[in-house]
Amino acid sequence: MKKVLVSVLIFAIVGLVHGQWTQLSTQDAINAALKNDMTWIGKSAVYGKTPIYQIGINTAVAATDEDVTIQSGVQPYLNYGQTLKIVSSNQADDTSGTGATCIVLTGLDSSYTYYAASKVYLGGKDTVSSSVKFVRIWDAKVTVAGTGGINDGAISITNSTGDTVLALIDSTSGYARSPMALLTVPDNKTFYMTSITAQTHTNKATVISLYVRPSGAEWYLADIFEIQTGGPVSKEFSIPLVFDEKTDIALRANASGGAGHVTASFAGWWE
Numbered sequence: 001m002k003k004v005l006v007s008v009l010i011f012a013i014v015g016l017v018h019g020q021w022t023q024l025s026t027q028d029a030i031n032a033a034l035k036n037d038m039t040w041i042g043k044s045a046v047y048g049k050t051p052i053y054q055i056g057i058n059t060a061v062a063a064t065d066e067d068v069t070i071q072s073g074v075q076p077y078l079n080y081g082q083t084l085k086i087v088s089s090n091q092a093d094d095t096s097g098t099g100a101t102c103i104v105l106t107g108l109d110s111s112y113t114y115y116a117a118s119k120v121y122l123g124g125k126d127t128v129s130s131s132v133k134f135v136r137i138w139d140a141k142v143t144v145a146g147t148g149g150i151n152d153g154a155i156s157i158t159n160s161t162g163d164t165v166l167a168l169i170d171s172t173s174g175y176a177r178s179p180m181a182l183l184t185v186p187d188n189k190t191f192y193m194t195s196i197t198a199q200t201h202t203n204k205a206t207v208i209s210l211y212v213r214p215s216g217a218e219w220y221l222a223d224i225f226e227i228q229t230g231g232p233v234s235k236e237f238s239i240p241l242v243f244d245e246k247t248d249i250a251l252r253a254n255a256s257g258g259a260g261h262v263t264a265s266f267a268g269w270w271e
Contacts, residue, residue: 049271052191054138056181056251057173061260065209065252068181068198068264071168075182075250081110081133082160089171090153091124092146099152100176102144103169105130107137112187112246119143122155127162136184136248140167141177150176181251181264185243191270192240196223196251198264199231205256208233208264215246232263240268 056068067075084105092099104117110133118132140157142150155169157178167178185191200206210223222241227233243249253262 049269051267051269052183053265053267054181054183055179055263055265057175057179057263058253059261061206061253061255061258061262063254063256063258065211065254068208068251068253068262069168070170070173070175070179071165074252075180076159076164076166077248078135078159078166081135083133084130084137084166085127085158085160085162086120086122086130086155087127087158087162088122088124088151088153088155090151092148092152093122093155094124094126095121096146097124097152098146098148100142100145100150100155100169102142103140103155104143105132105134105137105157105167106139107134108184108186109133110135112136112184114186114189117143124153134166137166138180138182138184139178140169142169145176150174179263181266183249183266185245185247185249185270187245189245189270191243191247191249191268193237193243193249193266193268194240195234195236195268196225196264196266197232197234198225198227198251198253198262199233200227200229200255201261201263202255202259203229204260205229206260206262207254208262209252209254210241210266211250211252212243213248214244219248 057070058068058072060072066072095101102121104119106116109115115132120130151169154171156165157167158165169178198208206227208225211219212222213219251264
């Protein structure tokens with residue numbers, strides 16, 4: 001009954017005015033999070049608030065901290081916006097092949113403006129370039145493919161000189177995307193993190209750490225917990241963690257003795 005009353009209260013706050021949602025205040029959104037009721041934000045029903053859900057996978061976690069990304073290691077960060085280079089290890093990933101034809105990139109451009117779906121048409125083993133100059137990237141996914149229905153090769157997204165991998169769509173998992181538990185808050189936005197979930201797929205104690213780096217500052221540890229075996233383990237923040245514009249956010253893991261395998265995600269919204 002309590003949850004029903006909370007939902008009714010949120011509905012009353014949000015309301016409908018001439019067929020459009022009115023704006024829910026930040027405090028009301030926090031109050032919803034305090035009661036573990038993210039329904040309205042999750043459905044994008046709240047004007048001005050963008051729901052965020054980032055997933056990451058690392059199948060080769062070392063005994064030292066690594067980002068939860070498919071390419072493992074610690075994510076490199078660009079100092080300025082660059083035209084990204086995209087290339088596959090298989091020629092079938094091009095506009096006339098049986099593999100991936102088109103991917104979309106998600107991240108921030110040179111001015112830290114959010115780009116949700118910048119299209120790139122692939123050229124197989126021939127390198128192609130993004131139309132947007134990105135300073136951050138945290139997702140790449142296949143959106144169009146040939147008869148194979150998925151990418152045939154490993155698709156690498158690199159910096160402008162092609163020597164630093166920023167994202168990877170691998171050719172063995174079948175994910176058709178680059179799972180990366182990373183985020184950078186866009187310019188003029190504030191990010192409210194409401195939960196972290198993680199799971200280990202080996203019988204190794206694994207430490208999950210949330211690291212953040214505010215603009216112009218250094219990385220610091222914002223949260224940490226340990227998974228002994230299995231999972232998933234979820235951590236909900238009764239008071240959301242708040243991060244300002246241009247803050248870099250990364251979930252990292254380290255496995256006892258190395259050779260770990262972790263999936264992790266975090267959720268929240270920005271406005």
